Amino acid sequence: MNRDLPRWADWGLIPALNLALAFAVSGLVMLAVGESPLEAVYWIWVGAVGDGSAIYPHGESIGQTLYFTTYFIFTGLAVAVAFHCGLFNIGGEGQAYIGGLGVGLVCLYLDFLPFILILPAAILAGALFGGAWAFVPGYLQAKRGSHIVITTIMFNFIASSLMIYLLVNVLIEPGQQSPASRAFAEHARMPTIQDAFGWTGIDLGLSDLNLSFLWAIAACVFVWVFIWHTRWGYEIRTVGQNERAAVYAGISPARNIILAMVVSGALAGFVGLNAVMGDHHRLLRDFVLGYGFAGIAVSLMGRNHPVGVVLAALLFGALYQGGFVLDVEMDNVTRELVVVVQGLVILFAGALEHMFRPTIARWFARPAAAAVP
Amino acid sequence: MDLFLSLIQLLDSSLRLATPLVLAALAGLYCERAGIVDIGLEGKMLGAAFAAATTAYLTGSVWAGLVAGIAASVVLALLHGFACITHRGNQVVSGVAINTLVMGLTPVLGHAWFREGGQTPALSNGTPFAGVQLPYVPVDRDAAMALIVQQDPDLRTLRQLTNRLEAGDADLAARIDALLVAPTPVISWIMAGLQGFANGTVDFVTATRFTPIELPLAETLAPVPILGPVYGELISGHNILVYAAVALVPLTAWVLYRTRFGLRLRAVGENPAAVDTAGISVARMRYQAVIVTGILCGIAGAYLSTAHNAAFVRDMTAGKGYLALAALIFAKWRPVPVLLTCLLFGFLEAMEARLQGVSVPLIGEVPVQLIQAMPYILTVVLLAGFIGRAVAPKASGIPYVKER
Numbered sequence: 001m002n003r004d005l006p007r008w009a010d011w012g013l014i015p016a017l018n019l020a021l022a023f024a025v026s027g028l029v030m031l032a033v034g035e036s037p038l039e040a041v042y043w044i045w046v047g048a049v050g051d052g053s054a055i056y057p058h059g060e061s062i063g064q065t066l067y068f069t070t071y072f073i074f075t076g077l078a079v080a081v082a083f084h085c086g087l088f089n090i091g092g093e094g095q096a097y098i099g100g101l102g103v104g105l106v107c108l109y110l111d112f113l114p115f116i117l118i119l120p121a122a123i124l125a126g127a128l129f130g131g132a133w134a135f136v137p138g139y140l141q142a143k144r145g146s147h148i149v150i151t152t153i154m155f156n157f158i159a160s161s162l163m164i165y166l167l168v169n170v171l172i173e174p175g176q177q178s179p180a181s182r183a184f185a186e187h188a189r190m191p192t193i194q195d196a197f198g199w200t201g202i203d204l205g206l207s208d209l210n211l212s213f214l215w216a217i218a219a220c221v222f223v224w225v226f227i228w229h230t231r232w233g234y235e236i237r238t239v240g241q242n243e244r245a246a247v248y249a250g251i252s253p254a255r256n257i258i259l260a261m262v263v264s265g266a267l268a269g270f271v272g273l274n275a276v277m278g279d280h281h282r283l284l285r286d287f288v289l290g291y292g293f294a295g296i297a298v299s300l301m302g303r304n305h306p307v308g309v310v311l312a313a314l315l316f317g318a319l320y321q322g323g324f325v326l327d328v329e330m331d332n333v334t335r336e337l338v339v340v341v342q343g344l345v346i347l348f349a350g351a352l353e354h355m356f357r358p359t360i361a362r363w364f365a366r367p368a369a370a371a372v373p
Numbered sequence: 374m375d376l377f378l379s380l381i382q383l384l385d386s387s388l389r390l391a392t393p394l395v396l397a398a399l400a401g402l403y404c405e406r407a408g409i410v411d412i413g414l415e416g417k418m419l420g421a422a423f424a425a426a427t428t429a430y431l432t433g434s435v436w437a438g439l440v441a442g443i444a445a446s447v448v449l450a451l452l453h454g455f456a457c458i459t460h461r462g463n464q465v466v467s468g469v470a471i472n473t474l475v476m477g478l479t480p481v482l483g484h485a486w487f488r489e490g491g492q493t494p495a496l497s498n499g500t501p502f503a504g505v506q507l508p509y510v511p512v513d514r515d516a517a518m519a520l521i522v523q524q525d526p527d528l529r530t531l532r533q534l535t536n537r538l539e540a541g542d543a544d545l546a547a548r549i550d551a552l553l554v555a556p557t558p559v560i561s562w563i564m565a566g567l568q569g570f571a572n573g574t575v576d577f578v579t580a581t582r583f584t585p586i587e588l589p590l591a592e593t594l595a596p597v598p599i600l601g602p603v604y605g606e607l608i609s610g611h612n613i614l615v616y617a618a619v620a621l622v623p624l625t626a627w628v629l630y631r632t633r634f635g636l637r638l639r640a641v642g643e644n645p646a647a648v649d650t651a652g653i654s655v656a657r658m659r660y661q662a663v664i665v666t667g668i669l670c671g672i673a674g675a676y677l678s679t680a681h682n683a684a685f686v687r688d689m690t691a692g693k694g695y696l697a698l699a700a701l702i703f704a705k706w707r708p709v710p711v712l713l714t715c716l717l718f719g720f721l722e723a724m725e726a727r728l729q730g731v732s733v734p735l736i737g738e739v740p741v742q743l744i745q746a747m748p749y750i751l752t753v754v755l756l757a758g759f760i761g762r763a764v765a766p767k768a769s770g771i772p773y774v775k776e777r
């Protein structure tokens with residue numbers, strides 16, 4: 001990372017500027033379809049935090065926002081870890097899908113165990129399945145030189161076909177038409193935060209926010225420790241910064257590429273905890289609704305740091321939840337507007353990151369240069 | 374004979390399904406050969422499909438739709454170029470951005486404009502194209518006058534117009550004359566498009582969808598065994614974009630290997646520094662490549678919504694852009710293998726529907742999902758170097774920084 005900018009500009013100003021641009025362009029889209037952008041902002045805000053009315057109570061809205069935030073923390077961290085190794089993991093979607101399969105299998109077939117054993121088993125299975133789905137592209141990149149971007153894309157499609165096959169032919173609930181498994185036993189479901197912490201007096205209404213959220217926060221701490229305070233993280237970052245230098249330092253790029261991908265896939269696999277175990281309580285089709293791709297935007301905005309990822313995930317959680325209300329309240333607008341914002345964030349924060357940087361760097365350089373006589 | 378006929382039908386639908394893949398893969402070929410990775414084929418196709426169906430619906434002209442589709446795709450391609458060439462951004466990230474943006478934008482606009490769950494209204498079949506039918510060109514004096522009456526709120530009837538003309542209104546006469554100076558076809562298509570937007574719907578031209586073309590002699594040859602069905606069913610009776618896609622393969626091969634442009638294009642993808650030393654602008658070459666990519670992706674998208682289907686449906690590319698990317702890699706970035714690979718992928722897709730629940734001798738029932746996943750599995754295996762080796766152009770994915 002170059003130090004041509006003060007830290008606060010790098011971490012605050014530039015993401016804020018990118019976000020402002022993304023919102024500005026989305027506003028233009030709104031004007032183009034003849035709707036008021038400010039009204040859209042209002043409804044997204046109401047959707048995300050509620051307005052205290054009976055339809056949009058604060059607790060339930062905020063709970064729902066945090067429920068979506070949970071997804072984006074997992075996938076954002078997944079993308080970030082791979083980024084630190086110089087890898088672009090575009091396969092979060094497939095890894096989350098397969099991770100969910102692992103979680104679902106545990107909940108379906110180990111439900112003779114008590115919850116206290118099912119939970120760690122499900123976490124482990126999500127990590128293992130997601131990690132395994134990322135291991136193959138990682139291995140192929142490290143050892144066979146096939147490009148990670150292409151293989152992870154291919155693995156997204158293969159995951160989708162595999163899941164449909166399993167749901168249609170193996171896991172389908174007997175006597176049912178739709179490709180979905182039976183519902184999990186009551187004790188094999190992830191308790192909602194409301195159920196677990198209702199005694200403290202918080203009121204999250206009927207929101208889907210569940211204990212996976214706490215695991216997401218734990219994952220943030222884990223990533224922070226792993227990337228910046230362990231030898232593995234140090235090696236991964238070295239490979240990501242300069243592969244050749246890593247080789248001279250006795251660090252094996254191949255080993256670290258595989259390691260970074262497996263950790264990345266495992267993090268994406270945790271999406272299954274929130275979706276399958278926490279929300280749907282059964283295995284079904286397409287429970288990963290673009291969360292993997294959204295992770296790219298989250299990671300780019302969060303500058304690949306867990307704190308940044310949490311903040312960006314909160315923003316996207318609010319946007320996703322707000323999008324549902326937008327859909328209902330505004331006639332002419334659909335919730336895909338949120339996807340437009342997401343695309344613009346990826347564009348400005350990712351693809352066009354070099355557009356403003358030099359200009360802003362010059363602003364900061366000028367007073368500093370003037371101060372030196 | 375029955376088996377033969379169903380084989381012909383299978384190949385026939387393979388060809389139809391392969392067409393968008395061929396177009397999109399050739400599109401990717403141009404920019405990847407110039408060193409620009411393009412994950413955004415999917416988004417460009419989807420954007421083009423939407424623009425083409427919308428414009429075809431509003432103007433009533435499928436050709437105007439095609440032009441609009443190409444224009445939309447080229448704009449997206451230029452955005453990709455702006456990010457990757459001018460600002461040296463990450464090419465993969467830029468592609469993902471474009472895909473995401475279009476995935477969101479098309480349903481938002483579609484819903485706001487048409488209210489059919491993000492779709493465009495169905496396009497009518499109209500009368501089939503007999504060969505190539507020229508689109509709306511307002512050269513006719515009556516048509517020009519009718520147009521002015523339609524546009525001008527002061528004029529209610531044609532009678533009023535002629536009255537004012539007889540009264541010596543030079544301004545009106547000049548406006549009619551301006552329309553009579555026949556604009557080039559492209560301009561008139563765009564005009565037709567703008568007009569359609571202003572008026573809601575206009576039905577100037579009969580067809581709003583690309584329809585099959587019967588090649589000559591198809592009827593005559595029909596009774597001839599083997600040749601008759603092959604010619605009549607398989608070769609004849611496709612829409613013009615299918616033939617265009619097939620024709621673009623040798624054309625691309627020629628451009629790539631036999632022209633100066635092609636030589637420079639390949640050089641820019643392999644060793645941009647050398648091209649720069651020779652006094653050729655790397656950025657300019659790459660921009661040209663990206664524009665060609667945009668044009669071809671635009672045709673691919675227009676094919677989806679105005680030829681293969683008769684409306685834009687949400688997310689109608691459904692991964693075809695990524696499949697084209699896989700085909701491009703599988704073909705090792707060469708034009709003729711691109712055609713063959715796309716035909717293979719199209720064939721697999723055509724088989725999918727026919728193999729559902731059918732037991733194949735010796736193998737048993739093949740899961741449809743396995744056939745669905747087959748192109749992706751094959752590509753991964755190829756990339757891993759287990760069957761041959763796919764080596765990308767050397768400079769692909771690396772922004773070019775001119776040394777100072």
